[in-house]
Amino acid sequence: MSGLAVRIDIADAVREAQAAFEAFGVDRFPRAVQFALTGVAIEAVNQFRAEIPHIWHSPNKATRDALRYTVDRDFLNRVATVGDAKASVFVQDLQSIWLKYSFGDGPQTRPGGDVGVEAYFADQTNVAIPVGSNLRKTGLGKPAASGKVPARDARRIAAMAAAGYDRNTAGGTKGSGSWGVFEIKAGDTSRQHGFYTGPGIYARPPRVVAAVGRKRVAKAIKAGRMAAPTTTFARRNGQSVTVPKVVNADVPRMLFLRTPKAEYKPVASPSWDRAMQRAADTMADRLAAELADRLDHLGLR
Structure with a gap:
């Protein structure tokens, strides 16, 4: 050395x-x-x-x-x-x-792409810093006690991020969906608000039926205080269709913070x-x- x-x-x-x-x-x-x-x-x-x-x-x-x-x-x-x-x-x-x-x-300044988990992602110009609590919460990764993300988890998340944003609405009325992954890059203003705190790799929450996904609503339905929420829309032929309302089961969570460099x-x-x-x-x-x-x-x- x-x-x-x-x-x-x-x-x-x-x-x-x-x-x-x-x-x-x-x-x-x-x-x-x-x-x-x-x-x-x-x-x-x-x-x-x-x-x-x-x-x-x-x-x-x-x-x-x-x-x-x-x-x-x-x-x-x-x-x-x-x-x-x-x-x-x-x-x-x-x-x-x-x-x-x-x-x-x-x-000591560490530039992007020099060493680290970013080797698995397409963009190696920025450092990728894992957010262990969110990786575990979403089930998308199981960081070691040292904070290191297993290679198999990093590869899977990188592949999901490369595939792009997916709303995961298909089959959403049948129950829990699954977490998705997408990336917000520097200068991307479309999602620089709310739960999005800057450039990084994010997990998109699953979509579930409101009557199941929201405890308050589910409790009220069980007690008979309200009916299951529904959403109505019109087909192209003008037919009106009513389906159970679908909501996010959680909030978007940052999996990896993206930054041009890191200091140690x-x-x-x-x-x-x-x-x-x-x-x-x-x-x-x-x-x-x-x-x-x-x-x-x-x-x-």
């Missing part, structure tokens, strides 16, 4: 350990530094992994396993100078696609810095352990 800095200061620990190694005539100090630095990298990864559940809500396995380190055992025996010592800590390429917005020195706080950066520093603080002890090990090996203790 590019642009992810590791800022640790181990110079003092290295200088002090080098003096001790030289005082006892112990060689292979560069190897000791390399071994200790590798331990610091492993410790940093473990420290950050422990923080992950506190950074993101319900992180999935891919996010929990995003951070890795590199251990080069061959280089451990080849390192010739202290300046050659190195250790790598990195975020894997796949996870960096979405985690990169959690790192940085300030707000770099919520992972503080934990990243803490993990790196805590790991760096172990460098002196690791070098001391290496010195003790070498002394034991040489029989000088």
Whole structure:
């Protein structure tokens, strides 16, 4: 993952350990530094992994396993100078696609189409932010605890949105219909009122018989205070037809908010810095352990 800095200061620990190694005539100090630095990298990864559940809500396995380190055992025996010592800590390429917005020195801007559920929709120029409560209410989606919308739900909603607005009046007098899906785009003034709060993917409510769909009406009919509401219209031949009145069973509900960009706080950066520093603080002890090990090996203790 590019642009992810590791800022640790181990110079003092290295200088002090080098003096001790030289005082006892112990060689292979560069190897000791390399071994200790590798331990610091492993410790940093473990420290950050422990923080992950506190950074993101319900992180999935891919996010929990995003951070890795590199251990080069061959280089451990080849390192010739202290300046050659190195250790790598990195975020894997796949996870960096979405985690990169959690790192940085300030707000991170995510453009449309870069990553996210909008990949399933025709318009990928805008960010699609799911409204979990409405997805569950309409039964059109079952977001995970983290808020992620399952791919199968996103594909189905995208296909319904691509098909366009459907009033769902066919068979409406026979009982409950089903939720439909349509999109309101920026600049579309035809529905910028009432339950429509701006550009996005919306669910159109089912149409049902008024006597069934409205509890107040159904209760009054059952009590005998009113008759079932009806609607009368004339056919082309002039014949008058009366049918049960059909109404919306609910209100339109936004499933995905559409916006040109989204801003994220770099919520992972503080934990990243803490993990790196805590790991760096172990460098002196690791070098001391290496010195003790070498002394034991040489029989000088």
